[in-house]
Amino acid sequence: MEENNITTTNEEQESSKFEEASEEFQSADTDQEFEDEDFGNFEEMYEESIKDVKVGGIVKGKVIQMNPDSAVIDIGYKSEGQVPLNQFTDAQGNCTLKVGDEVDVFLERYEDENGNIQLSRIKAERLKVWEDIKRIYDEELSIPGTITGKVKGGLSVDIGVPAFLPGSQIDLKPIRNLDKLIGETFDFRVLKHNQKRNNVVISRRALLEKEREALKEVLLTKLQEGAVLEGIVKNITDYGAFIDLGGLDGLLHITDISWGRVNHPSERLTVGSEVTVKIIKYDEEKQRVSLGMKQLKEDPWASAGEKYPEGTKVKGKVLSIKDYGAFVEIEEGIESLVHVSEMSWTKKIKHPSQVVSVGDEIEAIVLSVDIEKRRISLGMKQVEPNPWDTLIDKYPIGTKIEGEIKNITDFGIFVGIESDIDGLVHISDISWSKRLKHPGEEFTKGQTIQAVVLNLDKENQRFSLGIKQLQEDPWETISKKVIAGDNVNGKVTNLTDFGAFVELEDGVEGLVHISEVTADKNKKPEDVLKVGDQITAKVLNINYDDRKIALSIKGYLEEKEKLETGEYMSDSFQKGKVCLGEILQQATSASPTADADTEASDEKDEKDVAAAEAEIETKADEVPEQESETTGETKEEVPESAKSADPAE
Template identity: 45%
Template sequence: MRGSGAAGANTHFRDRPVRSDGPEQEQENTVAIASMENTPSREDFAALLEESFTQNTLEEGSVVKGTVVAIEKDMAVIDVGLKTEGRVPVREFGAPGRESSLKVGDEVEVYLERVENALGEAVISRDKARREESWEKLEKAYAANEKVEGMIFNSVKGGFTVDLDGAVAFLPRSQVDIRPVRDVGPLMNTPQPFQILKMDRRRGNIVVSRRTVLEETRAEQRSELVQSLEEGQVIEGVVKNITDYGAFVDLGGIDGLLHVTDIAWRRINHPTEVLAVGQTVKVRIIKINHETQRISLGMKQLEADPWEGVEAKYPVDARFKGRVTNITDYGAFVELEPGVEGLIHVSEMSWTKKNVHPGKIVSTSQEVEVQVLEVDPVKRRISLGLKQTMDNPWDSFAEKYPVGSVIEGEVKNKTEFGLFIGLDGDVDGMVHLSDLDWNRPGEQVIEEFNRGDMVKAQVLDIDVDKERISLGIKQLEGDPFVSAEASDIRKGAVVTCEVTDVKDNGIEVKIAGTDLTSFIRRSDLARDRSEQRPERFATGEKVDARVTQFDRKTRKVSVSIKALEIAEEKEAVAQYGSTDSGASLGDILGAALSRAQEQAPADESDDDAEK
């Protein structure tokens, strides 16, 4: 239209007559004619118009301003100063989740992608324009470590998408809140601050965090709140979380730890026995660590300490009833009153059951009678005894079976040092190896006994404090050394022995009239070496010998045939003369007998003369 109008005007000028009013007028007419002759044609005007468009400063890939000239259905027609207008969806002019308020005549900024497409229209975008503007602002905020405002508008895998005024960012699920959030609904489409964690404009990647903002805000609030709190202060809070070791209480912006040991004076196995999430509790501030901003809380500190005056309430040796609250490998805890517990050590649970788990003697919640053994109010400990409330079986046994009594029991165990015998009152007595037999070694005799055998023994000693009973089996037969002494057997005495065994190096004998046995070595079998032959003796043969050793302490007795022969020889020499001539003992004894026979008739004649 603009081109055709110019051409028409040009034709009109050419048809008009040229006026001449003198030289000056002629000059003007000449200029006018020349001007009319230089007026561009329609093609020239079109070329000029195209040239004006090409000389425009609008460049593809930049943000330009335009005017909304029309709104057709869901598309906005925008004039940006090009040959033709561009079209942009109306929804691009609204924030995510909200409708657009765009109207005709509004001036807007759009992103010019192409000056003209195949249809001859300008390709423009409001989203890309906003994105370009936002990226510039976000890059500055990221460089300055500043927070930006955005809205969560969609849920994607691993997190959410956030609109940062045109730029779309990714919000990881772990960065939504300080603690995991189950329902993100209340946070959707609500403007809120975010911290940019990562940006990559080339890839169009932005990662933001809401958690970082909350942590900074919370840290500031915590710092302010911590400064306003004091140790010893009593404050109300809400139980926020419960663990095995305690509960976290919200004090109005900062959490404090209420340890399980500070909930009550009595034993609490788990905080849920007393507390519940959401419960309002009154607590005392025990300790504040301003560096770590950790706060320790206590509930039991609001009540009187039951350990005050505990020594007067629970004197030593007094007996009380209590409830078993906990059982361990080393004993059982008994509650004497709420907040006051004592320990029954495993060694104080039973007189007779040793090395038995406490759980086999008492059970949890069982009511028992105990005796106070020791009280330590400083360490807040009370030692209790269970067995002390029962009769001591060792005392009872000592009363019933004094030393010297003969008892009967079952062999419970065999050890390398003796036998254990089960006795009345569920106590055990021990027979040492040395008390099994008078003559034979204990290691040999113990093999004759087996578990379950019923045996008799004599009570030798009772130690109630050490809980020991000493027994003896050999004592039932009497000490052969005592009977031997009663029979006047001593060192130097001549005894008759019975050969019980013949060996290569000597013979074993038993002293007649006693239970004593001895071994006569080969060298003690005779004075003459030629007679020192064990084989010349036979089992059951009676021989005389002289006692060379009789020691009751070491329980040793030794006899010797050789010693007897030497002693008899000395006695004969002393009575009948010297043996210097070389005569043997037999010769001396034969001569003595001859002299005795010769003197006998003379003695008889003297007797007759006297008559």
């Protein structure tokens, strides 16, 4: 409403001025001549004043009045125009426009239905931008712009009018994260423009390439092997990093980053960081540059021999662990190896991870240095004295010790001697006589036992113990008690396919071979004997070197049978009474293989009777001779009827 009032007022003022001028000319003093030529000049002057004010163009105006939400601007036309104040605000939303200021505005219409001219500050600015865009494009200049957002295929940029920045024209290399560029201001090159379609395509890469070429020309004059340059890390790969030297990229290989170990370039470098590098190789034809960082420092191996002689105590950090040892960095660029065998004097370490971890700080002694192969061997156990050096004096051979069983294996038992030092009792040194299949049959883990020191091998770190040596060796006295041909008593301890083991007195074992168990070849040892049986056997042979005794149950029984039959025949002949039936009956009943619960087979009886008959004939011939020698009596003959008697009778 207020704007309409102002407009009406302006129109009334203009109309009043025009009427006053007309009246002035019309009511002129009749004495004063009014020339037609002067009136014609006035019209020409008025037309000239509005001649330059054209619709669709930019005109310069003057602020003649400030309203709360608009500014009244006089462009020299018969009426003024109003422009909203929000078209004059800055980036912070402030309006600094005041009366008397001259501004450029765009004339949209001379007069609307209310007689007001239509002006626009925004359209004037846009038209000026398009004029600048055309000029910048023609002269190949740059224009500043602010990235406002992402659009399909690229970014939207405000350069006064919306412009399109393709993704391929953002930078020299692809940009993965476009969001981080929103709000950033850069200079751009105009690639093409179309005002009618309101279309502008711009490029940042074109400017960067131009700058890069200029820098490259300068850089090429400085490139030579050995030159030290500053650069920016442009990209990082698994095998190295590309460094922007200012117009040309150089490759910094992972092996040239440091004298020390580098698992990945990202451990030492970050994209965008500034680095100092040395040119180690330059191919001018291909324009390839190889760079190095470690070459800026002296090779640490050049003085390693002097710094780390054998026997030197060093500190280092564990870098990696392998099955055979741990690699330790004692200074940047110098790695050394602690072999698993050099980690402890006493512990049997299967893997280095049992002792150290990656990142651990350790102390060690230098064992050897090979500068040519760049190898240093360290020992961790050498930091402490070797406990095996004092064991020989502390535990001479024959010393009795007491300790706890730490472990039981198939071949023996390990007994704790001192901290981390165990002695081994081999299964063969557990007992003089018992045949153990496994030490666990007699001992348990954690049990406290006594043993004797048998041997101490410092070089191989072996401590040999014996349990059976606590007692006298029964084989040393067996020869005094038993000889071949003696009958001995014992207990069956084990049955095998080849015979039976029998424990004799003093814990000595003998073997009854399967052929010496019974006269019946069809029977196995388990058919006749069982573990725990008490038996009597004849000693066939004693091998003191191999500690073996051969026994025979069959031999003992055969001898016993002969003795019993001989005694009966001798007694009968002395009395002059010999009954073949009684002899046969006695021989049959005395057979060691007869079964008390069942009758012997007919075949067995026939064999026994035949054997008894043969024995009788032998004894019948021998007894009278023995009697004649002892009594002096005349030898008597055995009746023919007795010799030829039928066993069945």
